Amino acid sequence: MADIGDSYGSKDIQVLEGLEAVRKRPGMYIGSTGLNGLHHLFVEVVDNAVDEAMAGHCDRIDITLLDDGGCRVADNGRGIPVDAHPKYKNKSGVEVVLTVLHAGGKFGGSGYKMSGGLHGVGVSVVNALSQRLVVEVDRNGKHHRMEFAKGGKPQGALEVTGNAPRGRSGTTVTFWPDPEIFSSEGTDFRAQTLLEKLQVYAFLNKGLEIRFTDERPGHDNERKVYRYNGGIEDFVRHLNASKEALFKRVGYYGASEDGQEVEVAFQWNTGYYDGIHSFANGIATVEGGMHEEGFKKALTNAINGYARARNLLKEKDERLLGEDIREGLTAILTVRLTDPQFEGQTKGKLGNVSMRSLMERATNEKLGDWLEEHPAEARQIVQKAIQASRARLAARQARDATRRKSPLEGAGMPGKLTDCSSRNARETELFIVEGDSAGGSAIKARDPERQAVLPIRGKILNVERARLDRMLKNQEVEALVKAVGAGLGDDFDLDKIRYHKIIVMADADVDGSHIRTLLLTFFFRQMQALVEAGHVYIAQPPLYSVEVGKEKAYLKDDAARDRFLAEHPGKHFEFGRLKGLGEMDWQELGETTMHPARRTLLQVSVEQATIADEVTSVLMGNDVEVRKHFITTNANDVRFLDI
Numbered sequence: 001m002a003d004i005g006d007s008y009g010s011k012d013i014q015v016l017e018g019l020e021a022v023r024k025r026p027g028m029y030i031g032s033t034g035l036n037g038l039h040h041l042f043v044e045v046v047d048n049a050v051d052e053a054m055a056g057h058c059d060r061i062d063i064t065l066l067d068d069g070g071c072r073v074a075d076n077g078r079g080i081p082v083d084a085h086p087k088y089k090n091k092s093g094v095e096v097v098l099t100v101l102h103a104g105g106k107f108g109g110s111g112y113k114m115s116g117g118l119h120g121v122g123v124s125v126v127n128a129l130s131q132r133l134v135v136e137v138d139r140n141g142k143h144h145r146m147e148f149a150k151g152g153k154p155q156g157a158l159e160v161t162g163n164a165p166r167g168r169s170g171t172t173v174t175f176w177p178d179p180e181i182f183s184s185e186g187t188d189f190r191a192q193t194l195l196e197k198l199q200v201y202a203f204l205n206k207g208l209e210i211r212f213t214d215e216r217p218g219h220d221n222e223r224k225v226y227r228y229n230g231g232i233e234d235f236v237r238h239l240n241a242s243k244e245a246l247f248k249r250v251g252y253y254g255a256s257e258d259g260q261e262v263e264v265a266f267q268w269n270t271g272y273y274d275g276i277h278s279f280a281n282g283i284a285t286v287e288g289g290m291h292e293e294g295f296k297k298a299l300t301n302a303i304n305g306y307a308r309a310r311n312l313l314k315e316k317d318e319r320l321l322g323e324d325i326r327e328g329l330t331a332i333l334t335v336r337l338t339d340p341q342f343e344g345q346t347k348g349k350l351g352n353v354s355m356r357s358l359m360e361r362a363t364n365e366k367l368g369d370w371l372e373e374h375p376a377e378a379r380q381i382v383q384k385a386i387q388a389s390r391a392r393l394a395a396r397q398a399r400d401a402t403r404r405k406s407p408l409e410g411a412g413m414p415g416k417l418t419d420c421s422s423r424n425a426r427e428t429e430l431f432i433v434e435g436d437s438a439g440g441s442a443i444k445a446r447d448p449e450r451q452a453v454l455p456i457r458g459k460i461l462n463v464e465r466a467r468l469d470r471m472l473k474n475q476e477v478e479a480l481v482k483a484v485g486a487g488l489g490d491d492f493d494l495d496k497i498r499y500h501k502i503i504v505m506a507d508a509d510v511d512g513s514h515i516r517t518l519l520l521t522f523f524f525r526q527m528q529a530l531v532e533a534g535h536v537y538i539a540q541p542p543l544y545s546v547e548v549g550k551e552k553a554y555l556k557d558d559a560a561r562d563r564f565l566a567e568h569p570g571k572h573f574e575f576g577r578l579k580g581l582g583e584m585d586w587q588e589l590g591e592t593t594m595h596p597a598r599r600t601l602l603q604v605s606v607e608q609a610t611i612a613d614e615v616t617s618v619l620m621g622n623d624v625e626v627r628k629h630f631i632t633t634n635a636n637d638v639r640f641l642d643i
């Protein structure tokens with residue numbers, strides 16, 4: 001029996017202080033309190049369930065978005081321990097896991113050694129940032145339940161509420177994010193974002209079944225199920241599905257040593273980009289790191305070795321470069337290790353040196369074997385790399401020719417560019433405008449000191465399908481590259497950009513959206529650092545105009561129109577739908593879309609390089625059918641944007 005002193009001791013105060021600290025500085029735990037942060041809560045809870053799966057105790061996870069805004073994650077793992085935790089006397093394991101920061105993996109010992117570590121802030125953080133949370137545990141034949149109020153405050157101890165279904169164990173966490181914390185962008189989950197993450201989890205955990213149901217009214221309520229018995233091989237197949245594979249087979253190898261594991265799946269496509277995606281303990285390492293380094297080095301080595309041995313590369317021929325070999329490669333690298341070191345700007349780079357040597361040895365040996373065993377595929381890989389090296393030389397010649405045309409810095413600006421007078425890139429903006437007439441209005445409306453305008457006519461060249469040498473000959477591309485002033489591809493130098501805001505201004509119609517996608521693809525492919533550093537924006541011309549007395553008001557979107565109607569109750573208005581930039585005169589364009597104080601801009605971010613790459617190739621690649629299907633099913637989904 002616990003007395004009052006026991007049930008409210010100093011431990012409890014510490015616990016509440018811990019959760020209070022999370023509420024004071026949510027950003028430190030989940031990055032932000034915008035939509036990214038909100039989705040982080042989801043990731044955190046699902047991660048815990050996936051950890052159970054990785055440890056071999058769970059093969060199904062059910063996710064439900066409830067119609068009251070809650071999110072439920074149910075797994076059939078072992079269930080969070082329900083007995084009293086030795087360090088926290090009278091508290092159940094469940095309460096400790098839900099209220100003590102970082103308590104997630106602290107007990108149970110070995111079962112948790114592979115857990116992520118990056119997202120692993122613990123489900124207590126989710127509790128702290130929820131207005132309500134209910135945890136249910138099936139374990140030892142009993143069904144247990146515990147509820148928490150706003151900020152993670154326990155509403156009573158863990159209770160046994162009945163028997164567990166026969167033989168079942170598992171954990172169900174249902175949480176309602178706190179709107180007070182997520183006040184800027186709200187608490188509505190985006191199903192598409194969640195599904196993308198769930199699909200990656202399913203690929204990385206072979207055989208794990210992940211089911212998702214969105215019960216919210218007005219959403220697609222059909223259940224989605226992800227389960228891949230082929231694991232990362234299926235992942236590669238999926239990524240290449242929208243492309244043309246160089247050969248049918250997907251290669252695979254794995255190795256382990258001292259409790260560390262590496263696995264690789266790969267296939268080449270006929271495209272020109274490399275798509276290496278790496279993960280450490282299930283977490284995307286978008287900045288690469290030691291495992292990627294080891295892989296790339298050994299890949300170059302293995303292919304060159306094979307090409308020489310088979311005389312596909314003659315003695316006089318130069319060694320193939322890594323970039324030539326990686327052209328068209330789609331590969332998934334996953335590693336599992338006990339103490340992952342995540343480094344770099346976004347903590348997306350694996351720092352463990354041991355992973356470089358394990359990956360390098362595994363690749364040298366196993367990929368070497370694979371090439372010997374699959375001579376037809378091996379020959380195609382080598383031939384493609386040889387072609388790539390020739391194209392690289394041709395591209396260099398073409399680029400040198402472009403450079404020679406404009407030897408002086410700052411000279412050689414494209415004729416179509418109306419530049420601004422300030423040379424301080426930090427304060428300047430480049431508007432890329434569709435069409436000459438809208439371009440003319442933009443030139444009149446701009447602030448000549450800080451805003452430059454580059455009109456782009458027609459559709460710029462489809463960059464996914466064109467190799468660099470051809471692309472550089474395209475006038476629109478050339479003008480764009482010169483205006484930005486920092487080169488392109490591997491030579492792109494972020495320090496040299498001439499404007500800190502590159503703003504794409506296109507109509508809200510289908511053509512406009514096509515041009516926008518082409519431009520974003522171009523930036524994503526050829527000036528990736530520009531996108532990553534957040535320099536690319538999309539202008540938002542208003543969708544509606546309305547006369548209020550003698551004045552004309554502009555409304556950004558449907559939500560703005562609804563607000564306007566709510567602010568003018570009982571009155572009738574005619575709303576004009578603005579079809580294009582051309583419908584506004586230059587003053588209007590300036591007022592609504594260009595003036596820094598009055599416009600809204602969307603910043604373009606590469607939220608998930610994996611997914612962005614996929615969308616880009618679906619939209620831009622050669623497979624018309626896949627593209628049509630994608631556009632019709634995802635018409636409202638602008639995945640590049642982090643709105």
Ligand code: 0RA
Nearest residue numbers: 048049052077078079080107108171
């Ligand atoms: C601590 C220890 C053990 C499991 C868990 C936590 C656990 C947490 C979550 C969160 C969602 N689902 C979960 N499933 C398990 C180990 C338990 C044991 O050794 O039996």
